[in-house]
Amino acid sequence: MRVRARVTTAAAGLALAMTVSLSGCITVHGERAVLPAVSPEEAEEVLADFTRSTNEANAAYDAELNAQIETGPLGAINRAGLTARGEVNPGGNESYEPLEFTDTRFRIPQQAGWPKFFVADTLSSRHEENRWLLVFTRSGPQEDWLASYLAVLPPGDLPPLAEDEEGHAVAVGPDGSRAGGAADGPAGEGQDGPELAPRDLPGAYTGHLASGDGPFAEGVHTSGILRAREEASDEPAFVMQYQDLPAERPAYAPVALMTADGGMLVLFSSHHHEKQTMAEGETPVVDPLVEVLMEGTATRSVTLVRDAMQAAHVPPGTGDVEILGRITGIVSAKGE
Template sequence: MRVRGRLTAALTGLAVTMSLAGCVTVRGEEAVLPATTEEEAAAALERYAEIKNEVNPAYDAELNETADAGALAAINTAGHRARGAVHPEGNSGYVPMEFEDSRFHIPRQAGWPKQFVVDTATNRGDDRWLLVFTRDAVTEDWRAAYLLTFDPDEVPEFTRDEDGWAEAVPAEESEGLAMSPAELADGYVEFLADGEGPYEDGPLTSGERERREEAGNEAAYVVQYQDSTGGRAHSVPFGLRTEDGALVFFSSEHHEKQTWAEGETPVVDAYVEALMEGTASRAVTTRRMSVQAALLPQLEGEGVEVVSRVFGVVSASGE
């Protein structure tokens, strides 16, 4: 696997609340309904492309937040802020983004948030993009909380229920799986710290730990790491079932502090500097957000494979 850098209306006496592609509540109990329709999902993808094609050439960080949500919004919004500072002229060579051969995986869900997955080809190369769209109310627009890239031959086959709907795995659910999506996310950041856990070797697991060890051998500076999940900027873990487990999307946060030796001059990337508060006279701390996809097995003890990732610096401080 290559690494990606990869309305509510109350009816008196009946106590019924309903919403289009939302929930039906009868005597306080939520029914499980499709998160949306394929037509609405296609419209959400079209809206996403339209906004991004306005955002990207102008590095419009504010407008970007109407298209992205959670950790993905944090990554892309900060990226546009940085690029806009370094290249205030914008990107005149931007080629509009196009989607084709889009496949919609819509699960039945109760409550909020609602999510669905789009597996689509683009004009950005041969890889397929998997986007997870989310919203917290029927009055909200759909926004993308995750975007990961896959080799076409490595996109998992998602299972369907008897009516043809995709099968969601909510954050805290573990039925028929080695662990829940939330446990997978928490376990991943613990693995990065101590190397313990059922995570298969690969560039995003053991390879990431090796990268950190190599960085620790530099004579000019020392590096400290702190990893976490949760928090305001994170995307809620979410999965879809496959024949042999689930594909789980989750986010994480990574603080990396570089402290230079006496007499050394800190080297700061121009895009990081554009986001930085303070002056880097001796140390720089970067805060990175990351979105990942992992193959979660059915049986406890089997290995979890982290297969794709997108990450970026969202803030930095100098001291």
């Protein structure tokens, strides 16, 4: 940030908004049996409904419709963005260009119990080459499929995913155990599994941002963030304070698939508070989209609360975790 720089959303163009319910057939004995989370035909229907809903809600800036189809960090980020844009532009987005998906590959694991998930690995009309990974989660046999995560990755950054004997993706449980009908443990035969379990990643990552410690490779979403924060601390016109928290609500739970190297591709979320306190005589300038979400009046300071979605490759053994991609959005703000 700089003196009198506008406080704005970090991912203004990435908000997706969805409407209507995405239904799926009830999986018989889904509580006990190890079965594919969804059939390919059902997954295609879910994505088609998702696409129609995205285009309808984004054009109208309708946050209420979004709540019917999204959950977790993706839903929180998008609903805040739609709420803000709907207040600033109540007539909707007349220049909205419909979103389209092509070259879709469904990554469907076999799972027992609930929740279940699958991943749509697809190209979008928003990016010519980058792959979108859309995670759909279903919390019970009577519930609808809800989109919970999005990652946008260059195709070369997506590690090859493992498959079981039947060609299904292999889910990894919160504790690092390999789900489905394959052998126990996250690694293949003769391989060491990842030392860090999916449920440990949110805390490890936010701890890394707070202290610089932890098993994370250098990159724009790790050491790059730390450098940017250090540079901001040298500004004489304001003081920055940060608080990074792991996301712990069930809807924010990480999802993980086993990679061909015996590691994991994990999508996980976190919360980030950024407080900018201006020097005497300076006043924050707040973007109108942030002001809609803000409690209080920004006379001296502004605190932004962001949700973040990270996609990480956790290698087998004790190698460093690589954060492949990260999407953030402001979900609330406070002025003082």
